Amino acid sequence: MPIHDQGYRRYGGRRRAFGKAWWVIARQQMRTMLSQKRYVALLILAWVPFVARVVQIYLAANFQQLSVLATSAQLFRGFLDQQGVAVFLLIVGTSGAIADDRRANALQVYLSKPLTRVEYIAGKLFTPIAFVLGITLLPALLLLLVHVAFSGSLSFVVQNLYLLPAILLYSVVQALLGTFTMMALSSLSKSRRFTALTFTGAFFFTAAMYQALQRITGSRLWALLSPRDVVDVIGDAAFRVPGPRAVPVWAALLAVVAMIGVSILVLERRVRGVEVVR
Amino acid sequence: MTARPGLPARPTFAGGAVRVFSLSLGEMLWSRRTVFLLLVTGAPVFLALVARIVQGIGIVPLRVNGAPVDGPSVFGMMIWVFFLRFIVPVLGVFYGTALLADEVEDRTITYLFTRPIRRGAVLVGKYLAYLLCTSLVVLPSVVLVYFLLVPLGQVARTFTSFAADLGLLALGLAAYGAVFALVGAALKRPLVSGIVFVFWEQIALLIPGYFKRLTVAHYIQALVPHAMPSDGAVSLLQSVLTDNPPALVCLLVLAAVITVTLWLAASTVESREYVLDQ
Amino acid sequence: MIIAAEHLSKWYGQVSGLNDVSVSVPPGITGLLGPNGAGKSTFMKLVTGQLRPSKGQVRVLGEPIWGNQALFQRIGFCPEQDAFYDRMTGREWVTALASLHGFDEPAAADKAARAIEAVDLTEAADRKIGSYSKGMRQRIKLAQAIAHEPELLILDEPLSGMDPLMRRRTVRQIREWARAGTSVLVSSHILHEVESMTSNILMINNGRIVAEGDVHQIRELIDEHPHTVSIRTSEPYAIARELLGDEGVVSVRFEPGGLVVETTRPDAFYARVTELAASGQCGPIHEITSPDDNLQAVFRYLVKA
Numbered sequence: 001m002p003i004h005d006q007g008y009r010r011y012g013g014r015r016r017a018f019g020k021a022w023w024v025i026a027r028q029q030m031r032t033m034l035s036q037k038r039y040v041a042l043l044i045l046a047w048v049p050f051v052a053r054v055v056q057i058y059l060a061a062n063f064q065q066l067s068v069l070a071t072s073a074q075l076f077r078g079f080l081d082q083q084g085v086a087v088f089l090l091i092v093g094t095s096g097a098i099a100d101d102r103r104a105n106a107l108q109v110y111l112s113k114p115l116t117r118v119e120y121i122a123g124k125l126f127t128p129i130a131f132v133l134g135i136t137l138l139p140a141l142l143l144l145l146v147h148v149a150f151s152g153s154l155s156f157v158v159q160n161l162y163l164l165p166a167i168l169l170y171s172v173v174q175a176l177l178g179t180f181t182m183m184a185l186s187s188l189s190k191s192r193r194f195t196a197l198t199f200t201g202a203f204f205f206t207a208a209m210y211q212a213l214q215r216i217t218g219s220r221l222w223a224l225l226s227p228r229d230v231v232d233v234i235g236d237a238a239f240r241v242p243g244p245r246a247v248p249v250w251a252a253l254l255a256v257v258a259m260i261g262v263s264i265l266v267l268e269r270r271v272r273g274v275e276v277v278r
Numbered sequence: 279m280t281a282r283p284g285l286p287a288r289p290t291f292a293g294g295a296v297r298v299f300s301l302s303l304g305e306m307l308w309s310r311r312t313v314f315l316l317l318v319t320g321a322p323v324f325l326a327l328v329a330r331i332v333q334g335i336g337i338v339p340l341r342v343n344g345a346p347v348d349g350p351s352v353f354g355m356m357i358w359v360f361f362l363r364f365i366v367p368v369l370g371v372f373y374g375t376a377l378l379a380d381e382v383e384d385r386t387i388t389y390l391f392t393r394p395i396r397r398g399a400v401l402v403g404k405y406l407a408y409l410l411c412t413s414l415v416v417l418p419s420v421v422l423v424y425f426l427l428v429p430l431g432q433v434a435r436t437f438t439s440f441a442a443d444l445g446l447l448a449l450g451l452a453a454y455g456a457v458f459a460l461v462g463a464a465l466k467r468p469l470v471s472g473i474v475f476v477f478w479e480q481i482a483l484l485i486p487g488y489f490k491r492l493t494v495a496h497y498i499q500a501l502v503p504h505a506m507p508s509d510g511a512v513s514l515l516q517s518v519l520t521d522n523p524p525a526l527v528c529l530l531v532l533a534a535v536i537t538v539t540l541w542l543a544a545s546t547v548e549s550r551e552y553v554l555d556q
Numbered sequence: 557m558i559i560a561a562e563h564l565s566k567w568y569g570q571v572s573g574l575n576d577v578s579v580s581v582p583p584g585i586t587g588l589l590g591p592n593g594a595g596k597s598t599f600m601k602l603v604t605g606q607l608r609p610s611k612g613q614v615r616v617l618g619e620p621i622w623g624n625q626a627l628f629q630r631i632g633f634c635p636e637q638d639a640f641y642d643r644m645t646g647r648e649w650v651t652a653l654a655s656l657h658g659f660d661e662p663a664a665a666d667k668a669a670r671a672i673e674a675v676d677l678t679e680a681a682d683r684k685i686g687s688y689s690k691g692m693r694q695r696i697k698l699a700q701a702i703a704h705e706p707e708l709l710i711l712d713e714p715l716s717g718m719d720p721l722m723r724r725r726t727v728r729q730i731r732e733w734a735r736a737g738t739s740v741l742v743s744s745h746i747l748h749e750v751e752s753m754t755s756n757i758l759m760i761n762n763g764r765i766v767a768e769g770d771v772h773q774i775r776e777l778i779d780e781h782p783h784t785v786s787i788r789t790s791e792p793y794a795i796a797r798e799l800l801g802d803e804g805v806v807s808v809r810f811e812p813g814g815l816v817v818e819t820t821r822p823d824a825f826y827a828r829v830t831e832l833a834a835s836g837q838c839g840p841i842h843e844i845t846s847p848d849d850n851l852q853a854v855f856r857y858l859v860k861a
Contacts, residue, residue, distance in 0.1 A: 103383075189310060191383060193469055197372055198314050200473075208364065209321055216329045216352075285704070286658035288629050294656070301652045305641055385639035389700065392604055393656040394629040548623065551607055553568070554637065 021115040025123025026130075029097065033127060039093055046086035046135040053079055054146050061150040071147050073160050076140055077239040080170055083136050090135070091178040092199060094128045096192030098183060098271065103190040111273040121183065121267050128179045137171035166238035173234050177227055177256055184263035187270035203228060220246035224255045231256070291402075294395030298403025299410075306373075306411040315369065315412065319419035322360045326353075326426035350436045353427040354503075357443050361420065362498065366447060367479070369412050370454025371472035375462035377404040378547065385554045398544025405459050405540065412451050417444055439503035446501045449532055453494045456536040460543040463550070494535060497528040558583050558708055558739045559603055563612035566598050573598035575763040576612070581741055585734045587750035588743040589855060590760035596743045597636065599760065600712050603741070604633050617708060629657060632706035634697050636713045636743075642686030646677060646696045649685060654703040664703075671703035672696070674729065676722070690717035698726070702733070709733065711742040715749060727753050747855055759858055766858045774858075782806045782818040785825065785846050789814050791839030798838055802828055814843075822846075 033039045053075065060069040101107050110120055144163065148154055157163070181202075186195045206226040213222035223229040223246035233245050233252040247255075289297060306312065329352060347355075378401060381387040390400045424440050425433075461475065462468040479493040490496040500522040523531075559581035566574040574595045590596045601607040602614050605621040605628075613620060619627055641649055650668035651661075659667060672681045675695040680688065685696060694717045701709060711730075715723045723746075730753055734740055744750050750757065751771070759767040759774075767774045789795055792815040796808045804821030819825040826844075833841040 194311060201368060205321065212325050213328060217332050285629055288626055289658045297656050308643060385637045386641060388635045389653055391606060392628050392633040394625050395656055396625050
């Protein structure tokens, strides 16, 4: 046919399988965050403690006089604790993940596409979890590798094989707990500022509440109210820090699961295409 | 050209502020932000209830250096630890920086700025609504904590200091609210600046010399009728470095701070442009 | 003049929102037209004192508007943004905003009730604004702008979101207000509805005023664009033979039932066609229309060219 039809034609190419749309959300969120200088600066600065620890490991491995700096299991626990500030700031920076969409009435648009609510939430969770693990799990594992490289032997790793699951567990618990609670709070509001403040307030206030209740009642079980202290208990247990724990580890893990569970419930109720106003 | 006959006289500054106050109070009281406020002010009530229950079953709720502490002293500590150091400054930041920022974010500021009332009056009206809203929630919380902790037999003896506590907390809300109203009016990222200010205050109180006189906390804390708790190194250091001015001086300074910062905030709002997101 | 802008410019950093605009808006209804990003919203915000001019000045009702809150006693503004205090009912909201004009509570409530009735929202007035449809939200916005009976109404896309019946009613309402003495500046994309409200327009593009005044006069001034005249007749070829020889006729195009002629001399052309119709020498002429003596054509020529 010499003259071709210029009219509309259906797309005949390959389409992604249903269920992969979460990656579109995640990718967009990542791009948005990385386009802002403050996040990029935070991600870069969060690696400064890693560099300091690398220097420490190097010095300890190569200079006998500096053997006091020798690598121990507590180095990794200390490193992950140090990253706590950066983790907190990163998570607070995602306060607008769902709040901004609610403000712009974008949820209706998103959920009118072949995108399930689960995919939407998964996409929103992916970026902060990835970033948090990128400044906790990844550098901690790299530190292990650095130690092996500088010491020239695997003996430390073999003697402390529990470090690998400990680093994984502690990083993942931090990332999941922080991100799920932030996303749940973000879904409750249309203001990213309000969400950030509420998260910050809750984080510090629950810790203060625990301290006060512990002093009043003498019981450390109140630590279950404070996410920060609960994660500390898990970290102490994972890294085999000696000493009594505020609460049993199983209780701390249960508390984490419960908090994530409540966050999921909130997300399930709030992430909807329509909001009924009575 | 003059206004059409039948139109009322344009509201004065005070009249405009009162009208904005009426409009804003309902919005503030019934907003989600108030849920946060209730949770924050409910925590000390919960603590007081736990302390009362614990005391009821025969356990002394609080010991300092092994010595039991009586109800009024526990109440005094809670005033310091929860209300003065946390709740009042945080509410000041939370609400004060958002007086107009919320309206700008929600794009409802247009309706207020296209009325025949001065923009400064809008800010003052919103400030008054914030003050009443927070006082209505914080002060009853203090009352509940007082009656939960202080035995009835000691109420008469401690009532004067309790009344002073109520007054100074209201004064604290007024002072922090005014300061952060200025921060919110003048700065692009008021929340970050507000949080930095709160941290700065804690540091400034530790520095010997005149720095502490640049803080609101210095004058508020000087008016507290209870002894500062020695609950840690920071408090200990603060109590050592305390140099309390006379009560009258504190009241005058705080009144001046409220007046000057509110006036500056109102002036800033009058001359500032608010470009709304489309 | 109701609104007078002199060398008005507004920059947002490096981006120019409005560029050396000098314009006067007379009493009555004036339509502000322009494509997206033309500077309409910037002009509206400058005229309502929300933005300060980077250069030049703007006077409303004879007084500078920036920082002059007293002027708002006489101005009503219906913004474009869909933003409300969702928890308030329509009545509460309009009453509260009316009270900011100095009315005491009963008077403010009365003004609000009248305004709500004028926009046909009385039945829904006691429902929360958050439960309103888009059209209802638009109407309640209009209500808050008119509650205090202003001398000047500034309406930014007032018909947005309204159903066709409500649009017609609102257009009629605006014309009534104008007849009662209120001046109206209305910004819109809906050309035929602006045309049904007024022939006095202000056209803006790329931050500059492109044209102002009566739409027909503007059309006549656009010399380089030939006028298009549509003639419905049973003998199109006969008429075409007669007209093709005339000076000014640029093109002739045949369509079912008639022909469309482009001419650079519309007055002479109409006279010629009238002659032909009267003489009957080319058969009957059923209808003569000019599809581009309207706002759409003017807009297209001035803005989209």
